[in-house]
């Protein structure tokens with residue numbers, strides 16, 4: 001079995017989210033072959049060298065999974081695209097900067113975070129172009145920790161005030177652009193997070209977009225599949241102590 005999750009937004013202010021993630025890691029069934037973390041695992045990331053209790057907690061949760069043979073994969077999100085190889089090695093996970101194409105149930109399926117498909121949000125796309133630039137990143141990572149932290153807080157504040165005033169539809173993916181992108185990448189279906197609108201959405205004429213949900217108020221929406229069965233979205237209660245992975249949406 002394979003599992004995908006996204007948008008946990010772990011931060012020091014929300015230790016219950018980390019506890020929920022640790023609980024999920026502990027309850028993954030014995031036949032779990034891989035865990036895909038499709039971005040925004042962390043609410044912000046200012047460099048692998050920054051002290052970060054959430055990062056320590058993630059390492060503790062992931063190492064036992066790696067030890068028992070679960071493959072760990074990470075696709076960066078718009079909040080944690082600066083997660084680097086140093087942290088990835090500690091957490092025993094492989095980073096896929098451009099997402100990953102998998103064949104699930106005979107269908108090529110593209111696993112991504114999803115933010116780059118929200119092209120109608122022009123302000124965000126302009127910001128993304130800046131911060132995804134390698135030389136901007138090197139410059140940022142070379143700044144003192146306090147300065148990076150201040151910049152991250154500023155960006156978070158700005159994004160929450162801006163997002164509150166943006167029309168709903170520009171913060172979703174652009175359908176036509178997405179259909180073209182999916183085709184270009186040789187995929188039929190898509191699994192992504194970011195938009196916080198968990199559901200099965202039709203994609204083009206014969207595809208499906210499986211959208212994961214963010215973690216909040218004890219609930220998350222995750223995706224589960226086997227190589228020969230279609231993905232299933234499940235609502236997970238991450239506060240529950242039982243071993244269930246949730247109920248299908």
Ligand SMILES: [Mn+2]
Pocket residue numbers: 039040077078079113115193194195
């Ligand atoms: Mn996101």
